[in-house]
Amino acid sequence: MRTAVLILLAASLFAGIPAPEFRDRRAKLQKAFDGILVLSGHGYAEETRDGFFQEPNFHYLTGWTEPGAVLILTAKEELLLIPERSERTERYNGKKLAPGDPGAEERTGFAKVLPVARFGAEMQRLMADHGRIYVRPADARAEKLKAAAPLHEILDPSNRIAAMRMKKSALELDLIRRATEATVQGHREAWRSIAPARFEYQIAAAMEAAYRAMGCERNAYPPIVGSGPNSVVLHYNSNRRKMDSGELVVMDVGAECGGYAADITRTVPVNGRFTPRQREIYDIVLGAQNAAIAAVKPGMKFRGETGSIESVAKKYITDRGYGKFWLHGLGHHVGLEVHDSTDPELTLQAGMVITIEPGIYIAEENLGVRIEDMILVTETGAQVISSALPRDPKEIEKLVQKP
Numbered sequence: 001m002r003t004a005v006l007i008l009l010a011a012s013l014f015a016g017i018p019a020p021e022f023r024d025r026r027a028k029l030q031k032a033f034d035g036i037l038v039l040s041g042h043g044y045a046e047e048t049r050d051g052f053f054q055e056p057n058f059h060y061l062t063g064w065t066e067p068g069a070v071l072i073l074t075a076k077e078e079l080l081l082i083p084e085r086s087e088r089t090e091r092y093n094g095k096k097l098a099p100g101d102p103g104a105e106e107r108t109g110f111a112k113v114l115p116v117a118r119f120g121a122e123m124q125r126l127m128a129d130h131g132r133i134y135v136r137p138a139d140a141r142a143e144k145l146k147a148a149a150p151l152h153e154i155l156d157p158s159n160r161i162a163a164m165r166m167k168k169s170a171l172e173l174d175l176i177r178r179a180t181e182a183t184v185q186g187h188r189e190a191w192r193s194i195a196p197a198r199f200e201y202q203i204a205a206a207m208e209a210a211y212r213a214m215g216c217e218r219n220a221y222p223p224i225v226g227s228g229p230n231s232v233v234l235h236y237n238s239n240r241r242k243m244d245s246g247e248l249v250v251m252d253v254g255a256e257c258g259g260y261a262a263d264i265t266r267t268v269p270v271n272g273r274f275t276p277r278q279r280e281i282y283d284i285v286l287g288a289q290n291a292a293i294a295a296v297k298p299g300m301k302f303r304g305e306t307g308s309i310e311s312v313a314k315k316y317i318t319d320r321g322y323g324k325f326w327l328h329g330l331g332h333h334v335g336l337e338v339h340d341s342t343d344p345e346l347t348l349q350a351g352m353v354i355t356i357e358p359g360i361y362i363a364e365e366n367l368g369v370r371i372e373d374m375i376l377v378t379e380t381g382a383q384v385i386s387s388a389l390p391r392d393p394k395e396i397e398k399l400v401q402k403p
């Protein structure tokens with residue numbers, strides 16, 4: 001009974017993933033690790049999108065979602081440094097765990113939890129035994145470390161951690177599926193509320209309400225709802241326009257669930273009927289997406305001009321005369337971040353989650369179409385995680401039309 005309570009507690013503290021999985025990730029990194037890894041979590045000042053957002057590499061290795069912490073890791077040691085108690089900060093931001101608090105070790109999953117003020121002294125001690133320091137160039141402590149360790153080799157650990165983050169664990173896949181299901185539901189709700197004379201932000205609101213109701217805590221990124229002329233603007237997210245009959249609306253929206261993102265795009269007619277021209281372009285984008293999905297398998301290159309999944313979709317669209325109207329890449333990895341950290345040298349492997357999102361954008365016709373799905377790479381090919389959301393234009397028309 002007591003164990004069950006502890007596990008439940010851990011599950012909520014670690015945003016859906018229990019503490020032992022974070023410990024396993026660090027242990028995996030520690031194997032054959034040849035230096036000191038320094039990873040700073042975000043502070044209060046950084047990244048306040050929709051509330052505090054932890055630095056994703058730090059989150060991936062620690063599960064610690066409070067601000068101002070830092071991880072120091074060597075092959076033999078791991079230290080979590082967290083801010084000391086401050087009554088003033090707690091008055092603004094609520095009570096926080098502080099070093100020395102009873103249970104700090106159990107709550108964090110670290111054998112050693114120290115005050116952040118110990119950072120310099122711990123580094124001095126470890127630097128005497130190690131010649132290499134791994135720190136991300138964007139890390140808040142990178143510049144100071146370089147200055148303080150002129151004789152040490154400074155290396156970027158990003159690709160090493162990305163290689164781990166790219167292959168999702170069973171628990172990560174569960175959370176990604178949950179975020180995807182909620183986003184699918186968001187699209188369905190939105191389609192029901194699409195009609196001429198409604199505003200784009202009303203559609204975005206319907207989507208957000210649907211996935212928050214399903215237990216997803218926030219947007220994985222600002223929702224994009226672009227109608228008519230806005231359908232050709234790739235990252236349009238002011239969502240202020242009144243939609244009109246005869247236009248298309250591109251909806252690129254994703255929920256975040258337990259820290260994990262989804263990212264799904266559909267393009268639907270505002271009045272529930274594609275014009276023949278809209279349908280012509282829609283069918284080309286859909287054909288390109290299907291061709292790309294069919295090409296997914298372990299060992300394939302994802303992005304790039306030749307011999308890649310991307311090149312399959314590009315060729316499909318180019319062969320039909322619309323190559324110059326495709327303005328972006330085929331997709332990206334998804335995980336803790338919607339554009340998840342990626343080692344570009346790695347080919348696709350089972351357990352990776354990517355988006356496939358071809359598009360055609362014809363500005364002079366106010367005609368933009370993008371279709372984006374969440375894809376799990378499997379041992380034999382691809383599984384479309386977001387397959388519950390129709391892509392077939394006839395089915396879409398049925399769901400958008402009001403009875």
Ligand SMILES: [Mn+2]
Nearest residue numbers: 263355357372
């Ligand atoms: Mn995307």
